[in-house]
Amino acid sequence: MNQLARTQTVYLNQTILDAVECIETGDLQIVFVVNEQWRLEGVLTNGDLRRYLLQGGATNVPVTECMNTAYRSVKVGASREEMLKIFDLSYNAIPVVDGSGCLVDVVTPARLAANQEVPVLARARAPVRMSFSGGGSDLTYYFVENPAAVLSCTVGLYSHATLIPRTDNVIRIFSEDLGTRESYESLDDLMDHADKGLLATIVSVIQPNYGLDLYMRSDFPVGSGLGGSSAVATAVIAAFNELRRDRWSTYEVAELAFQAERLCFGIAGGWQDQYASAFGGFNLIEFKEGRNLVHPIRLEDSICNELEECLVLCDTRISHDSGKLHVQQREEMSSKGEQSLLLTESVSLCRRMHHHLIRGELHxxxxxxxDGWMLKKQFSQAVSDGVLDQIYECALNAGALGGKLLGAGGGGFFLFFVQPQHRQAVTEKVRALGCRTTDFRFESSGVTSWRTKIQ
Structure with missing residues (x-):
């Protein structure tokens, strides 16, 4: 029992005069009547005493003669909301009792302190991107000398990160997608490991000054062509960002994701995936030597809804390594001397598709x-093969107007534009070839993070 409760109590066998003296010397205009075991039996306010004495009541009789047994109390652990409502009914003190009804505390409006800080964890989720055109122009070796742009959107498939700070220096990393677990004694130990995975590499870029447990999972398969590794990096960085006082901007989150994934871990590729996942929604992203710019696209609801109805996302169930494909494509394109011509044509197509999209010219x-797929196949022989070509031709023969393989190529997901009356025919044809169609919705938000109490 706290000191305030002790100074504001009298026993059942004490007198009215004892109660008066307790009120006069105490900080509250109330006393609490308890038995020998400190069980709360009643309360006595200054008003109760005045009314009793004005009616000629004696002062040498037990407090039970005028105590109020219809008092309001709360149990230990009562919510702030419950106590605020009692105070709002003009009560100026609330007795707090345990499970046996024993008095353990007294709360007043001034002593109803804010909840103390408790440990928290951070969560984040980042959507994957669906690139429509311009892919390849987001490679630095191209856009440092040429105008570059990519048209993309994000869809409701996410990478999910959970970051739990520890009280020691240990760093543990769990990947549900890969079924792996990494453990390091400290950040220095992590930094010294040359063979660490992508998640540990991201942590090494952030360099937190605390130990942590990091959990990662995704809604899509590895090697999907949806920019999954960038969504992973973006989600992890956003989880760290949630615990910062000076939060990184969305551009900074994307840049850190690029640094971790491309430069430190060594996955070859461009810049579009990190920006798309960080910003979310439909965007025209321009890449320049000086500064990259994300231009959000506002689409009418009818255009967005119609496009969603006309797109079929088809999982070829063929995994691919986008990093190796990017390296191979760059070598082949450079050796043929076609790099600038093909990418310039790709950027021009991106601009045309942007105009068609915002005007609702979806056909x-x-x-x-x-046109983009035909162009992309010229980038490298590794972009497509006989199986992928067969899937694409079957979709077109069944009624698709066009499509493309998402990501660098070689596998992953096809995206087909199909009018609703042909949708069933297209899905049946590609499923017959062993593919799987995946339902999706556009996602207008980019990476999202929040914190919650550790239970």
Whole structure:
């Protein structure tokens, strides 16, 4: 029992005069009547005493003669909301009792302190991107000398990160997607490991000054072509960002993701995935030597809804390594001397598709997907093969206006533009070839983070 409760109590066998003296010497205009075991039996306010004495009551009789047994009390652990409502009914003190009804505390409005800080964990989720055109122009070796742009959106498939700070220096990393677990005695130990995975590499870029447990999972398969590794990096960085006082901007989150994934871990590729996952929604992203810019696209609801109905996401169930494909494509394109010509044409197509999209000219948009796929196949022989070509031709023969393989190529997901009346025919054809169609919704938000109490 705290000191305030002790100074504001009298026993059942004490007198009215004892109660008066307790009120006069105490800080509250109330006393609490308890038995020998400190069980609360009643309360006596200054007003109760005045009324009793004005009616001629004696002062040498037990307090039980005028104590109020219809008092309000709360149990230990009562919510702030419950106590605030009692105070708002003009009560100026609330007795707090334990499970046996024994008095353990007294709360007043001034002593109803804010909840103490408790340990928290951070969560984040980052959506994957669906690139429509311009892919390849986001490679630094191209856009430092040429205008570059990519048209993309994000969809409701996410990488999920959970970051739990520890009280020691240990760093543990769990990947549900890969079924792996990494453990390091400290950040220095992690930094010294040359063979660490992507998640540990991200942590080494952040360099937190505390130990942690990091959990990672994704809604999509590895090697999907949806920019999954960038979504992973973006989600992890956003989880760390949630615990910072000076939060990084969305551009800074994307840049850190690029640094960790491309430069430190060594996955070859461009810049679009990190920006798309960080910003979310439909964007035209321009890449320049000086500064990259994300231009959000506001689409009418009818255009967005119609496009969503006309797109079919098809999992070829063929995994691929985008990093190796990017390296191979760059070598082949450089050796042929076609690098600038092909990418310039890709950027020009990106601009046309942007215009078709914002004007709602979706049939033209769908046909441009086909033009983009034909162009992309010229980047490298590794982009497609006989199996992928067969899937694409079957989709077109069944009614698709166009499509493209998402990501660098070689496997992953096809995206087809299909008018609703042909959707069933297209899905049946690609499923017959062993593919799997995946339902999706556009995601207008980028990476999202929040914190919650550790239970």
């Amino acid at each position: 033209d948009f769908g046909r441009c997907l086909h």
